[in-house]
């Protein structure tokens with residue numbers, strides 16, 4: 581998956597500008613835009629840390645894992661990003677990139693919205709939801725079978741490929757609800 585990072589950046593920027601425009605319209609303090617930016621930024625990168633878990637704990641002895649450890653040791657962020665992008669299609673057994681985590685995340689996001697109006701926290705959780713959906717749509721459009729493989733990793737039975745579009749539709753609706761709640765939380 582070559583343009584993975586580019587699509588995450590695009591999706592995050594779209595979310596950032598959408599909410600920023602709203603904040604400007606309702607005359608929110610400027611510091612809120614900074615919180616929004618930080619929340620989206622942290623949220624968009626945090627989920628890919630499960631690739632690190634894969635390299636360090638699940639499959640520490642592969643050539644890819646050795647390469648990853650060297651790039652991390654040398655703080656070679658550019659090579660590390662490249663490695664994460666390339667490994668997205670080979671890592672089928674991840675913790676965060678999984679339907680179970682995504683379902684828990686949706687419940688958790690609703691809970692967070694009922695407990696705080698802190699824009700950093702809220703934009704962070706919305707960004708987590710967005711990240712998973714971007715990964716899912718990218719693989720769904722290229723090859724739904726790859727999506728099925730990692731989304732339902734470790735499961736005996738997997739959701740049939742023909743229902744994956746409904747799965748994506750449901751979680752897309754959740755994301756839209758969360759973005760609307762994000763607006764409401766700032767009123």
Ligand SMILES: [Zn+2]
Pocket residue numbers: 627628677711715
């Ligand atoms: Zn990802």
